[in-house]
Amino acid sequence: MTPADKIAASDARARFAEEAARPDSEINLARAALLIGAEEEPRLCNVERYLARLEEMGEEARALLRVAEGSRVEAFNRYLFDAQGFEGNQADYYDPRNSMLHQVLERRKGIPITLSIVYMEVGRRAGLRVEGVGLPGHFIVRAFERDGSGLLVDPFYCKTTDAEECQKRLDLIYDGKVTLGGEHLNTVGTRAILVRVLGNLKAVYIQAQLFRRALAAVERILLLTPHDLEERRDRGMLLAQLDQMPEAIAETQSYLNLAPEATDAEAVREQLKKMHIRRAMLN
Numbered sequence: 001m002t003p004a005d006k007i008a009a010s011d012a013r014a015r016f017a018e019e020a021a022r023p024d025s026e027i028n029l030a031r032a033a034l035l036i037g038a039e040e041e042p043r044l045c046n047v048e049r050y051l052a053r054l055e056e057m058g059e060e061a062r063a064l065l066r067v068a069e070g071s072r073v074e075a076f077n078r079y080l081f082d083a084q085g086f087e088g089n090q091a092d093y094y095d096p097r098n099s100m101l102h103q104v105l106e107r108r109k110g111i112p113i114t115l116s117i118v119y120m121e122v123g124r125r126a127g128l129r130v131e132g133v134g135l136p137g138h139f140i141v142r143a144f145e146r147d148g149s150g151l152l153v154d155p156f157y158c159k160t161t162d163a164e165e166c167q168k169r170l171d172l173i174y175d176g177k178v179t180l181g182g183e184h185l186n187t188v189g190t191r192a193i194l195v196r197v198l199g200n201l202k203a204v205y206i207q208a209q210l211f212r213r214a215l216a217a218v219e220r221i222l223l224l225t226p227h228d229l230e231e232r233r234d235r236g237m238l239l240a241q242l243d244q245m246p247e248a249i250a251e252t253q254s255y256l257n258l259a260p261e262a263t264d265a266e267a268v269r270e271q272l273k274k275m276h277i278r279r280a281m282l283n
Helices: 003-020 029-040 047-067 072-083 101-107 112-125 163-174 190-207 211-224 229-241 245-258 265-282
Strands: 130-135 138-144 150-154 159-161
Touching (some): 003 029, 029 047, 029 101, 029 112, 029 190, 029 211, 047 072, 047 101, 047 112, 072 138, 072 159, 101 112, 112 138, 112 190, 130 163, 138 163, 190 211, 211 229, 229 245, 229 265, 245 265
Antiparallel strands (some): 130 138, 138 150, 150 159
16 A cells, blocks of 8 residues: 555544444444445545445435335336346455445445445435345345335345245255244344454455455454454454564453453464464564
């Protein structure tokens, strides 16, 4: 990053922190999701411009829903999936751009969580009531008709779905070991949605050994859920990968102090010993 990019990324982080500090019901999902992208790609993500694009799409969809006959949800699906061309990026699922809302709006491709954000944010602007539904390993939405009945929609596969199909999806992901329960179809709050976006980015970056970017994702998760001990543990491990040993040791020791009986405590203690050795070698 250039110095200007670093300043812009720092500003995006500060603005994201402001959103994260709000009560869940007051977090602006679209703005917060775009601020994730603004930190990742400060030259490409103009937050206000993409918010304006969501408004424009919402107005277009609202006009269509106003005259729609039959299912408003199906009419909205035709607008978003057929007319606008949004779809799941099945060819390159782990491309980090799939987790950045501005890139999803540009490319019309994404993963379940970001396509669901598009669906929710455009739908709400169109006057459609939409909720996020966080299935294990997959994310969908519930959109409501005029009479209050809700339909499950899978934005990744561009269609309505139902509990039976959701179970089939879980069977593919978890080899038949997870049974769909009512709790899996509960509404997911804004904070949890953003944590899921950042968790996806974190996993992609760790796989690519982009540890500084993964650390940035973890730090934003901790802005949303500051008491998440597993994220604090991961922050320590990532700091160690970046040879920031004093901070890594402090964070890892803090995790062990707060979760001494954790299932991974012994493994983490071994990692902590290695961190102390590395610190001594670096001095």
